[in-house]
Structure formats: structure tokens, C-alpha cells
């Protein structure tokens with residue numbers, strides 16, 4: 001019921017990818033045309049996008065968990081409503097993205113299977129725990145902020161269904177970012193304990209947020225082809241730099257310290273230069289050794305397993321209805 | 327440092343608002359516990375949506391109670407600084423989510439009532455309550471439709487879902503009678519035309535419930551014993567745990583603004 005069946009199956013499209021088709025495809029990309037679900041595309045383009053969009057979808061869904069951890073404890077009814085709505089938005093983002101990924105001929109169940117088996121990746125950031133209320137501020141401000149940096153260029157991605165999903169998603173992400181920042185403003189102007197809570201959250205989330213942009217350009221595997229296909233428009237390091245440049249003044253406005261003794265403004269380039277990122281930590285988190293990797297997957301597996309009888313019942317009822325209608 | 331508690335002047339109108347606000351807050355809180363853990367992504371969103379509706383109803387009703395009480399109380403004061411014994415919600419609202427069938431049974435029984443309740447309240451002589459009723463009535467009509475569809479899907483679906491749905495209906499049944507209870511404070515408001523007599527809603531509620539259960543191939547429970555106490559602040563063991571979570575930050579950092 002989840003597959004949109006727009007595409008021919010793999011066996012039908014597999015055969016000859018001749019040079020002229022590939023060249024014509026690249027010419028369309030170069031002319032900034034949008035590629036649509038039923039257009040011819042190279043297999044590697046299809047696979048790259050299916051992987052990227054589904055990872056993105058998984059991130060939205062797994063990303064519900066750290067913030068979801070605070071819905072029942074939000075400190076005011078206004079904050080509670082805003083947080084519940086925010087986490088619900090992330091679920092909606094997951095839905096649009098799975099739908100966009102399904103246009104490439106793979107079903108949501110298959111993508112879910114990849115996530116639950118531990119074979120698919122999702123953003124490393126969601127493997128860190130949200131332990132205080134200030135984390136809800138920091139996640140909105142920094143994690144949604146970093147997501148926006150990544151996603152705004154994706155609104156011009158060469159693949160139409162992905163680009164359109166991103167336009168919708170970006171509007172909501174910037175709302176989340178402002179909401180998170182507003183929590184940080186409140187805390188940093190609050191009591192000494194609240195300000196300390198905000199600083200502690202910033203200390204813990206800052207470096208993992210810089211890692212969200214992926215490995216440095218010198219070692220990034222997928223970037224070259226993705227750039228040529230206009231799936232990606234900026235390199236990891238370029239996006240990371242944009243994020244740092246945008247965030248430093250915000251931290252100053254909050255009166256909070258970024259936990260980087262090497263951070264300094266470089267007059268010549270006009271950029272904020274940041275210190276060494278601990279890429280070993282990043283590798284460990286990707287390898288499944290982050291503080292919450294096990295818990296996140298376990299929570300998704302539990303929801304899936306406990307929902308199985310519900311999905312079966314819905315399918316059985318729908319089938320009976322269909323038979324009765326015939 | 328002592329945690330603050332709220333002394334409330336529970337005039338009939340304040341009490342009336344708090345009772346309905348507490349129903350909405352506690353049931354909404356329960357629904358929000360599903361967020362991120364639903365059986366499908368679509369249902370995850372729907373449960374959050376209904377939780378948000380209820381939270382919005384609670385906030386409007388608390389704000390109005392604060393206006394009526396006129397002693398500087400706020401929506402957050404009522405929600406975060408009242409003790410368990412001061413909460414006035416139906417026992418039904420605080421029942422745990424259980425499996426999805428139990429959540430649906432709880433939602434269905436409540437929505438089948440609240441849909442009728444708020445529709446009747448749209449003609450309240452109290453303008454604020456009538457306005458809250460106009461918005462709530464539309465929301466509860468959707469909750470009723472959504473939950474009734476699930477009762478039918480689960481009742482009719484598979485052997486397992488049928489058994490779970492039947493068990494959930496039985497488990498929630500004894501908490502449904504309290505929805506129709508009225509005391510002297512409410513009768514006073516009924517006489518003023520501000521509140522409505524709940525007695526006449528009972529037949530409509532029973533008709534909806536028996537219709538849906540029949541379509542779902544489920545049995546209507548025969549038991550007529552009904553639990554009561556929530557309206558007077560006598561709760562089961564669940565509410566204390568809900569409040570421990572809900573009030574955690576406000577209790578831990580008295581006086582802080584968030």
C-alpha cells in the first residue's frame with residue numbers, strides 16, 4: 001500500500017546505459033532541468049538518491065526520539081504544545097521524504113527494513129542523549145539550524161521530487177530553529193541555574209553539530225559525482241563554514257561561550273575559523289558506538305514490532321471491505 | 327526551599343472549567359506519550375494531532391478559569407502547581423496507553439461523549455464557554471470519527487486484533503459512567519444555562535457506542551459497575567506518575583520562567 005509504482009522495476013531499466021543517454025542526461029542537469037520520477041536516469045544516480053533521501057527520512061524519524069524524550073516534561077503548556085507540534089512535524093518530514101524516495105522504485109517497507117536491520121545510516125547527531133530541557137533549545141537552534149544549511153541548497157536538487165519535498169521541509173525547519181533559539185534566549189536570561197543549563201547544552205551539542213555536515217572535503221567519498229549531478233551544491237566544509245559563520249553571532253547574542261578555544265575571526269577570509277573536529281568520535285558514532293545508537297534502534301524496532309498486529313489488522317479489514325464491495 | 331502549591335477558590339464555574347481542562351490535559355498528555363512510537367507514521371501523527379487539540383482545549387479552559395477566579399492564577403499554575411488531589415479529571419483520562427487498542431478504546435469512549443458534550447455547550451449562556459465549545463466540538467467530531475474507524479478496523483481485522491480490542495473495551499468500560507456524573511455545583515450552573523444537563527447525553531452516547539461496537543463485531547460489556555472519584559480528586563495510582571513527569575521542572579526550579 002505504500003509503493004507509488006511510478007517506475008518500472010529494476011530489471012526493466014537495467015540494460016544498456018549507452019553513452020549518448022548518459023550525455024543527454026548530464027546535459028539536462030547542466031541546463032538546470034529537473035529530473036522527474038519517470039525520466040531516464042543512470043542507475044548510480046538512482047541509487048545515490050535513494051540512499052540519500054532514505055537516510056534523510058530515517059534521520060527525521062529517529063530524530064523524533066531525543067526531543068520526544070521531553071514532551072511529557074516540557075516546563076509550560078506553551079512549550080509542551082510547541083514541542084509536540086515540532087516532533088510531529090519531523091514525522092511529517094519523514095513521510096514526505098519516504099514518499100519522495102519511493103518514486104525511485106523502492107517501497108517504504110524496504111527502506112524501513114534497511115533502517116531496522118541496522119544497514120541504513122541516519123544522521124549521527126541523533127545518537128546523542130537529550131538530558132536536560134536546555135537540550136530542547138540547543139537541538140532546535142543548532143541541529144535544525146545545521147539541517148537548514150544542508151537543506152536549503154537541496155531545494156534546488158536536480159531530482160524534482162526531492163527538491164519539492166525540501167521546499168516544504170525547509171519552511172518548517174526554520175520555524176523550529178527560531179523556536180529553539182527562543183528557548184535558549186529564555187534560559188540564558190533566566191536564573192543562574194538556567195543559564196548554566198543552556199551553556200552545558202551548548203557545550204555538549206556544538207561539536208556533534210559540526211560533525212553533522214559529514215567528513216572533511218579531503219576524505220568525502222560521494223561528493224564529486226553528487227556535485228556533477230547537482231544533488232549536492234556545496235561541499236561539506238563549505239556548508240560547515242556557513243553554519244559556523246551564522247551561529248557564532250547568535251551565541252554571542254545569547255551571552256554563551258562556544259566550547260572551542262581556537263575559534264577566531266579571520267579578517268582576510270571574513271570567516272570564523274574553528275578548531276580541530278574529533279573525527280574519531282564521528283567514526284565511532286557512525287560505527288554504532290555513540291551514546292544512544294543502541295537505544296535509538298531499539299526504540300524504532302520496538303515501535304515497529306508492537307505495531308505489527310495493528311498494521312496487519314488494518315490490512316485484513318481493508319481486504320474484507322474490498323471483497324465486500326466487489 | 328518548599329515547593330509552592332496553589333490554593334484555589336473553586337467556585338462552581340472555576341471547578342467546571344478545571345474539570346474539563348484536566349480531562350483534556352491528562353488525556354492529551356497520554357496521547358503525547360505515543361509520539362515517536364506509533365504503529366505507523368500516519369498514526370503517530372494522528373495521535374499527536376489529537377493530543378495537540380486536547381492540549382489547546384485545556385489551555386483555553388485554564389485561562390478562562392484563571393480569569394473567573396481573578397486571583398492571578400495562570401494556565402501553567404493550574405497545570406504545574408496543583409497537587410494530585412486537586413486534579414479533577416475523569417479516571418478514564420489517566421488510564422495508561424496500554425497497547426494501541428486500549429488507547430483507541432479510551433479515546434473512542436471519551437470522544438463519543440465529548441463530541442456530544444461540546445456540541446450541546448455551544449449554546450451555553452456563558453459566551454467564553456460557548457466559544458471554546460465551538461472549536462472543541464469540531465475537534466472532538468474528528469477524534470470520534472478517527473477512533474471509531476480504528477475500533478472497527480481492529481474489531482473486524484484479525485483474530486488477535488479482535489481479542490485485543492474486545493479486552494480494551496472491557497478494561498475501559500467501568501470508567502465511562504463518571505463522564506455523566508453531576509454534582510450540586512454543576513446543577514447550579516445548569517440552572518443558569520451555563521452548563522448542560524449530562525443526563526440526556528447518555529442515550530446518544532450509548533447509541534454511538536453500540537453502533538460502532540456492532541459494526542466492529544465486538545460485544546458491548548454487560549457490567550454496570552462504574553468507578554468514580556476523579557471529579558472529586560480521588561484518583562487511581564496513575565495520575566501521580568503523570569504529574570511527577572509533567573511538573574518536574576516547575577517543581578525543581580520554583581519560580582523560574584521557561
Ligand SMILES: [Fe+2]
Pocket residue numbers: 060089090093169173
Ligand atoms: Fe525535519
Ligand SMILES: [Fe+2]
Pocket residue numbers: 090144172173176
Ligand atoms: Fe526540524
